[in-house]
Amino acid sequence: MRATRSGISWRLFLFSCLFLGSSSQDFGGQTQFICTSVPKDMDICAATLQNSVPGEDLKTTVMQLRETVLQQKETIMNQKETIRELTSKLARCESQSGAEPGDARPGGRRKDTGSKNTMGDVSRGPADTLAQLSQTLQSLKQRLENLEQFSRSNNSVQANSLKDLLQSKIDDLEKQVLSRVNSIEEGKPGLRNETEQRGRVESTLTSLHQRITDLEKGQRDNRPLDKFQLTFPLRTNYMYAKVKKSLPEMYALTVCMWLKSNASPGVGTPFSYAVPGQANELVLIEWGNNPMEILINDKVAKLPFLINDGKWHHICVTWTTRDGVWEAFQDGVKRGSGENLAPYHPIKPQGLLILGQEQDTLGGGFDATQAFVGDLANFHIWDRKLSVGEIYNLATCSSKAQVGNVFAWMETSLDIYGGASKWTFEACRQLN
Structure with missing residues (x-):
C-alpha cells in the first residue's frame, strides 16, 4: 500500500510539494507568491527543496505529511473492512434467527442448536446478539476516537473528513442493528415476553438484594459484630x-x-x-x-x-x-x-x-x-x-x-x- 501513491493521497502530496516550492514576499502589507521554474524532466519536489531556504525543515515537513496521509489511508481501509465484516454478521444473524432450533431444514436435516459462527452461539436470543454487536460498535467508536486524537495532533484536514465519514457510517450501522433486532423480536412474541419477564425478575432481585443489604447494614449498626x-x-x-x-x-x-x-x-x-x-x-x-x-x-x-x-x-x-x-x-x-x-x-x-x-x-x-x-x-x-x-x-x-x-x-x-x-x-x- 505504501508503494502506490494514487487518488487523494498523491494529489495532496503533489500539492504540498508545489506549495512548499513557492515563496512569498511582503511589500507594504501585501503578499506576493513567486513561483520557481523547474526543468521538464526534473523531480518537482526535489527542485522545490533545493530552491527553498530552510531545505532540511521543509524536507522533514514533506516527509511527515506524506507519512500522515499514508497512515490515514491505511486507517480508512481498516475501517471499511470492519464495516463490511459487521454488515456480513448482521445478515447472517438475521437469516439464522428466522427459524427456531427445531425447524426442518432442506434435505430433511434439522438445525444444530450447538453450531457456532463468528457471532457466537446462534441459539442465543436477540438481546444477546444486540449486546455483542454493541460491543463491536463500541470498538469501532473507540478506534474512531483514536483517529480523531491523531488528526488533532497532526492538524490534518484529510483525517477530520475521514472521521466525519466514518462517524456517519457507524451511526447508520447502529440504527440498522437496532432495527433488525427489533424486527426479529416482533416476529417472536414468546421470546420477547421471556426477555421482558427475565428483565423484570432481575430488576426485582436487584431491588430485593439492595433492601436486604440495607437491612443488614442497619442490623450491624445496632448490634455487636459477633451477635x-x-x-x-x-x-x-x-x-x-x-x-x-x-x-x-x-x-x-x-x-x-x-x-x-x-x-x-x-x-x-x-x-x-x-x-x-x-x-x-x-x-x-x-x-x-x-x-x-x-x-x-x-x-x-x-x-x-x-x-x-x-x-x-x-x-x-x-x-x-x-x-x-x-x-x-x-x-x-x-x-x-x-x-x-x-x-x-x-x-x-x-x-x-x-x-x-x-x-x-x-x-x-x-x-x-x-x-x-x-x-x-x-x-x-x-x-x-x-x-x-x-x-x-x-x-x-x-x-x-x-x-x-x-x-x-x-x-x-x-x-x-x-x-x-x-x-x-x-x-x-x-x-x-
Whole structure:
C-alpha cells in the first residue's frame, strides 16, 4: 500500500510539494507568491527543496505529511473492512434467527442448536446478539476516537473528513442493528415476553438484594459484630460462607459452635477446611444415615452427637496430634473420646475454610447432598485443647467464656455467598 501513491493521497502530496516550492514576499502589507521554474524532466519536489531556504525543515515537513496521509489511508481501509465484516454478521444473524432450533431444514436435516459462527452461539436470543454487536460498535467508536486524537495532533484536514465519514457510517450501522433486532423480536412474541419477564425478575432481585443489604447494614449498626447467626435454608451447592483468612499450622485444636437443624437424613457439613493436595484436611460432616464424623487428613472418627431435633445445641471437638487423641462435647457434657485420629499429623496452613459445604477440591467441588441445612452461630477455633471447664462455660454462656484465638466469630471475618442469610442471634436465649 505504501508503494502506490494514487487518488487523494498523491494529489495532496503533489500539492504540498508545489506549495512548499513557492515563496512569498511582503511589500507594504501585501503578499506576493513567486513561483520557481523547474526543468521538464526534473523531480518537482526535489527542485522545490533545493530552491527553498530552510531545505532540511521543509524536507522533514514533506516527509511527515506524506507519512500522515499514508497512515490515514491505511486507517480508512481498516475501517471499511470492519464495516463490511459487521454488515456480513448482521445478515447472517438475521437469516439464522428466522427459524427456531427445531425447524426442518432442506434435505430433511434439522438445525444444530450447538453450531457456532463468528457471532457466537446462534441459539442465543436477540438481546444477546444486540449486546455483542454493541460491543463491536463500541470498538469501532473507540478506534474512531483514536483517529480523531491523531488528526488533532497532526492538524490534518484529510483525517477530520475521514472521521466525519466514518462517524456517519457507524451511526447508520447502529440504527440498522437496532432495527433488525427489533424486527426479529416482533416476529417472536414468546421470546420477547421471556426477555421482558427475565428483565423484570432481575430488576426485582436487584431491588430485593439492595433492601436486604440495607437491612443488614442497619442490623450491624445496632448490634455487636459477633451477635449473629448464619442460616442455610436449602440443600444447594452454592450457599456457603468463606472465612477470609487461612488457618495456621496446628498440633492441637478445639472447634466449637452452636447448631440447629432438623434435616434428615443428616444435617450435612457445618464446615470443611481444605489445603492444596488434601480436600479433607479438617471436616465436620453428617451425611446420609451415618453418624456425625470428624475428618483430619482424611482419617475418620465417629462422633456421638444427636442434634437434628430442630433445637439449638452447643458442640465442641478437641484433638491433639500426639497419639491422635480426640474428645466430643454436646451442650457442655463430654459424650465420647478416642485416639489414633491422624496421629502426629499437624493441621496444615495455607488452606481454605468453608462453612456450609464440603470441599472436594480446594474452594470448590461442592455436592448439594452434603450441604449443611440449618442455622450456625458462634463458630470458634483454638490452637490448643480447651479444658472441660472452659467448654462448659461456652455451652452455658458464662461470663468467663473465651473466643477462639485462631478464628473468632465476627461478621467482618466472613464472606457470604449464594443466598445464605444472617440474623441477629443471642447464643443462650433458649437457656433463659
